[in-house]
Amino acid sequence: MANLLEFPYQFNPQYRNWFPIVPLKIHGLGGRIVETSAYLDSGAAFNVFRTSEAAALGFDLSDGRQRSVTAGDGKILNCRVFTLSMELGSYRFNGEIGFSRELRVGFNLLGLCGFFDHFKEISFRHSDRQVVIRR
Numbered sequence: 001m002a003n004l005l006e007f008p009y010q011f012n013p014q015y016r017n018w019f020p021i022v023p024l025k026i027h028g029l030g031g032r033i034v035e036t037s038a039y040l041d042s043g044a045a046f047n048v049f050r051t052s053e054a055a056a057l058g059f060d061l062s063d064g065r066q067r068s069v070t071a072g073d074g075k076i077l078n079c080r081v082f083t084l085s086m087e088l089g090s091y092r093f094n095g096e097i098g099f100s101r102e103l104r105v106g107f108n109l110l111g112l113c114g115f116f117d118h119f120k121e122i123s124f125r126h127s128d129r130q131v132v133i134r135r
Helices: 051-056
Strands: 004-008 010-012 017-019 021-027 033-040 048-050 065-070 076-088 091-100 108-110 121-125 130-134
Touching (some): 048 051, 065 091
Antiparallel strands (some): 004 130, 010 017, 048 108
8 A cells, every 4th residue: 555645636527627636436225336426625624525425325314414514605515424444546444424405516525633633744836737646
């Protein structure tokens, strides 16, 4: 397992710009695995994903723990939280993900708790459109 992971930024057509969005696998019920992507948001305290991801993983949102988080614009997002196994490259770890119907940005969000706290360093080579993650 490499201790250094590098990912190119991904182009988001909704915002017509390049973003630090990384590919991620999430493990769900009955061996279901969803391959998705998420924006690395150092300003987010918590991971928040679209509810469509929870459905694809086989989760009933009513089974999740209720949690409210404040978005960058000050709005409160109601989430249903599950602790899930995730994979970034070949590194597998557990973290909480809140699924919210109220997430209005065009991508899932990876935040400080449940993602950033699993790594020694996450840096953005913005001019090169590159994310560097060190375990």
